Amino acid sequence: MGLTAAGAVPALGFAPEAAAAGKDGTVGNGGTVGKGGATVGSGAAADASLVFDPTAYTEQTISIKDTTGTAHSVTYRFFKVASYVAAPVNAAYQSLNVSVPVSIDGTAVDASDAPILFANAVGGYMPSSVANATGISASGMGGGTSRQGLALAAGYVVVEPGARGRSLVDANGTYYGTAPAAIVDLKAAVRYLKFNKGRVPGDVERIVSSGVSAGGALSALLGASGDSPLYDPYLAEIGAADTSDAIFASGDWCPITDLEHADAAYEWCWGANPLASGATVDAPISADLKAQFTAYLAALKLRAKGYGTLTARNLDTYLLETFIQPSATKYLAALTDTARDTYLAANPFITWSVGKATFTWADFLTHVGARKKNAPSFDGFDLSTPECNLFGTGTTKARHFTLYSLRHEAGDSARLDADLPAKLHLMNPMYHLVDKVNPHRAKHWWIRLGTKDSDTSLSVAANLATRLTALGDDVDTAYYWDAGHGADLDPGDFVSWIGEVSGHQGFRSRSGSRGK
Structure with missing residues (x-):
């Protein structure tokens, strides 16, 4: 150089x-x-x-x-x-x-x-x-x-x-x-x-x-x-x-x-998957958070062509048919016939027909395997997660930023610090797209994600x-x-x-x- x-x-x-x-x-x-x-x-x-x-x-x-x-x-x-x-x-x-x-x-x-x-x-x-x-x-x-x-x-x-x-x-x-x-x-x-x-x-x-x-x-x-x-x-x-x-x-x-909803989304997506050690996460906590995601998704009122309003009951089908199965199809179509046959033999949960891959949500989750994070994944009870540090303030290194984690540790009467709701809005693109739709947003978007990425919910x-x-x-x-x-x-x-x-x-x- x-x-x-x-x-x-x-x-x-x-x-x-x-x-x-x-x-x-x-x-x-x-x-x-x-x-x-x-x-x-x-x-x-x-x-x-x-x-x-x-x-x-x-x-x-x-x-x-x-x-x-x-x-x-x-x-x-x-x-x-x-x-x-x-x-x-x-x-x-x-x-x-x-x-x-x-x-x-x-x-x-x-x-x-x-x-x-x-x-x-x-x-x-x-x-x-x-x-x-x-x-x-x-x-x-x-x-x-x-x-x-x-x-x-x-x-x-x-x-x-x-x-x-x-x-x-x-x-x-x-x-x-x-x-x-x-x-x-x-x-x-x-x-x-x-x-x-x-x-x-x-x-x-x-x-x-x-x-x-x-x-x-x-x-x-x-x-x-x-x-x-x-x-x-x-x-x-x-x-x-x-x-x-x-x-x-x-x-x-x-x-x-979408950090304030990420714990709930994670359990909806990966809640059934074991940790790398083979252990499972605390089932009641996972269930609590998954229920929160159901309510959050309902409040978002997202609509998709051919699916109507997205809910916790049809979101898995939407993800499969819109993003995940097309991803598998593209991957398999690019392989040689021999390599494709070998991959399909090793992954019999995939049905390959007329050049398209199909499978169930449950089989896909099994294919992904271990989840990367425990529950809660982002607002950790012990304040050790990076996101708790992200919402620290002054000389306080880390803070809870969800009521669920805060009240788990401090009791049902605990309240988030007064500055946190505004800071969560400042850090969440969905706020500017749903709560306060921003006319000055970018109008062109390129979004990519791996199907085995369990750092957050798909x-x-x-x-x-x-x-x-x-x-x-x-x-x-x-x-x-x-x-x-x-x-x-x-x-x-x-x-x-x-x-x-x-x-x-x-x-x-x-x-x-x-x-x-």
Whole structure:
């Protein structure tokens, strides 16, 4: 990988502007006035700290393999932004990197109007930092190329933001990365890009987020909650730019979300499955939580074409026929005849007829096997789960965020802390899609999940996709057969999809062809 310091910057097809404006079109020594009257930035120094410098880059050349294994030589400019907010709590996490292709296999690239892949690397709601990165994160899981690498080789701009996370604690013992810090930071990073429209490379109106697990949840939340005023006080506090944080599209892999209902959903889905040790979970607790899911699903009033209103009684059939059996069918159809016969012989619960796989829900659960988590899976009674830490506050490391777990430990009269309902709304995309339908949400969605992923219920991603479809959004959802948590089996298709929904051609064919 070559690394060359940049001097004068040749034209990339984008024209730096003299100043970047906020929503009200103002910028300058007085700062900008945000929604609700909050002042974001104060004076020329604060404004300058949010201005992207198009001359501050290093130029690098990297070899990137596409999904066919073909290597491509990509020369790109790598920009490091010290902080995307004017008043960072910890700039090591509130910073971002921008990678802009300038040539691919010797052919010049103009990325001035290219879509922007906004790829967060959050896992487990932990802190994520890009401050020490010296280039794009091009290596993916299993030795393959990351979505970022494929996107760069497709001619897209790639932004990799950092964000605060639940484990961060200052010298006074105060936790400063708990909810809603991570989503606030990602929104601030989006605002930074939009604040610098015409200065930062790429089309800031075509930002496509991506993330896996907790990062997938945050990507979904970023897509669902665009421009929600609920976040404004938090954004003002860290000096975020006063502009839109709505994004164009959202890519979400195995999102660990809808946390206040996740324990109930988990028992509905995996309640009958044993733990890896062979032991079973506490049956009364599992039954209590499963009953809660029945009530929750009824309250959602989700509807799906051909199924009517989804309930706890027909949701398994809906999941099977809409997501899981098609996943098995696609997997088996791609095998050779010999390999397919071998797989079917080892898995006789599958009926293979006329090129389609069918099976029962009970047999599918047996096929998946051990569940990964005990009950409750997210709001653990002993407060040891990551999600309890996520909802910690001040010097309190972890808190219960469901009445069920709280009252199990503290008695039937216990009440959730007063701030928790609002924070749960801030962390749940479903709130912005069901309770308060957000017209500024992303309208294009890519949702993926492995069928053997028992990190959360298979219903979580399905509920998200079903609600978005009902709202009229463009939703591309698929489950990967026999895949576990974090799987991404069609990254080239995702990158091609970005080109399709954004209307950008570029070099997208280099990432791999889009399967139909």
